[in-house]
Amino acid sequence: MGKQNLLEIKDLVVEYQTDDAIIHAVNGVDLVVKEGETLGLVGETGAGKTTIARTILRILPKPQGIVRQGGIFFEGAELLSLHEKAMRKLRGNKIAMVFQDPMTALNPIERVGDQIAEAILLHNNMTKGEAIKRAQEMLEMVGIPGMRYVEYPHQFSGGMKQRVVIAMALACNPKLLLADEPTTALDVTIQAQVLRLINDLKEKVKASVLLITHDLGVVANTCQSVAVIYAGEIVEYGTAEQVFLNPSHPYTQGLFDSIPKLNSTEPRLKPIPGLMPDPTNLPVGCKFAERCRYAIEECKQQIPPNVELEPGHQVKCLLAGSRGEK
């Protein structure tokens, strides 16, 4: 341990209000990102991953997105109650975000360099000339020649655009980088380049990263800690060793069984049956019970406790520990 907590999320509950229903997107999430570490937040579509990232930055869609309870602590301040003006100072400065789709994250009619310089000017006491110089340095840092400052997004390939977005996010030396599926839209060889880049830059600027992904392979290659999220709840949480070597929640195990593996041959995949529950109408007890091969009657009635299997390795399952290994 020893490392300080940079970001702490406590008992976060977020809902979206629609005309005819309430969508329970995040249901009591606790998370910690330590200084200098990468935390992988793993889950499928609709699990609430992006909602958590947006809540940290307070960029939930308004007025539908509502934080019902909980707190987010960053460097001693509670972000949810922070004045909007103070929040604006943090955004893009101390906390930056890389979005999934680089094709839509950039302004198509502004030169890429200017887009980076804009962020720098906003948060630093610099002249325009200095900001331009810094933007060029940032481009060089992510492997794009500084002379391409004057080009427009359409002149870049997908991988290059994502580099530009990363350069922009890191331009103000953030303490925390929220990376929301940063490589999902990219080809594997480009993905490898971008992940390496994020890892290297993290070391260089001493930032922490919250990496949101659905790809366990990406997590294995980049994260020190892992949180598995299902239907708005963290179902398993621990160090990368704990979660990968001893996956203990049935959902985590199901995820591992669902992916075809390259370094072993299995005759057949074992998919998780069924679908994620409807977020407007969540089950009372364990939200995974319906799809779980171990579920007993109590699982459907009781809210499962957080069981600590060993220090730092938590599993939200009634049968954790008693189910026997695998």
Add this chain to the structure above:
Amino acid sequence: MSTLLETKNLKVYFKTGRGMLHAVDDVSFKLEEGKILGLVGESGCGKSTLGRAVLHLLEPTAGQIFYDGKDITYPTRSELRKLRREMQIIFQDPYSSLNPRMSVSATISEPLKLHGGLDKKEIEERTKALMETVGLAERFWGAYPHELDGGRRQRIGIARALALNPRFIVCDEPVSALDVSIQAQILNLLLDLREQRNLTYMFITHDLSVVKYISDEIMVMYLGQVVEKTISDELFSNTLHPYSKALLSAIPIPDIRFKSQLIPIEGEITSPIEPEPGCRFMVRCPYATEACTQPQVLEEIRPNHFVSCCRCREINHL
């Protein structure tokens, strides 16, 4: 076993403002009936174009396509209509490939009505049977695509493709838009269907772990050309082409004990417009020499293992 599909020196070029774009350039392969041929490569390598060309959704520029022993490169209208029953496609995106204004049953039964000769009752029965085959509950009979999740939508696409009892299906990234737990369900369904109906698939994907799981044979494509072609296991245990090596090493393995030996390739795919005659991977290849500026041929390096690289033997110490 007999060859169901074969191409000889197939080329598909597109005219652009800056010259000819070589989307598929001189591709030859044979696909046996009942087998699954995986087609992998990164965006822009021509894998989808190849899939569409063999289905005549795109017209080939040169070369030949044979189906069931017959030359179908330039089919007549009635031949094409017959081929459409036998050859089907499952698309990548179940969100945009379905008509939002058609219900599940209407979507699945449409091919039966068009190609048919069946009466209303028979169509209804067949549609029900198809829904059962792909695992769609009957309560979705009148549902519309927007009411369903991605996995179920993809099942509609599969049921529709199966409606006319095809022998050959092009699966163009059928699971890329799906979550992993659903992806496994669909992959297993496709494998079961092949078993039951002796189907032949051309399976297009950029996901190498998926292609390894499902394919009997794999072709790796780069900028319109096949760079390596062999049996699935052989490709992964004995990767020979420098591009395939880099591609395979770039896949993140979901196992923290596995230390990846990334073979970095710098830069990105070059332009497919009026490419130089030599090896197309040359500019990114760590082994490139003068010899690579000459046109490359696909050569059988090991039994049933074809590689298009003049330095292949040297690099792999064969």
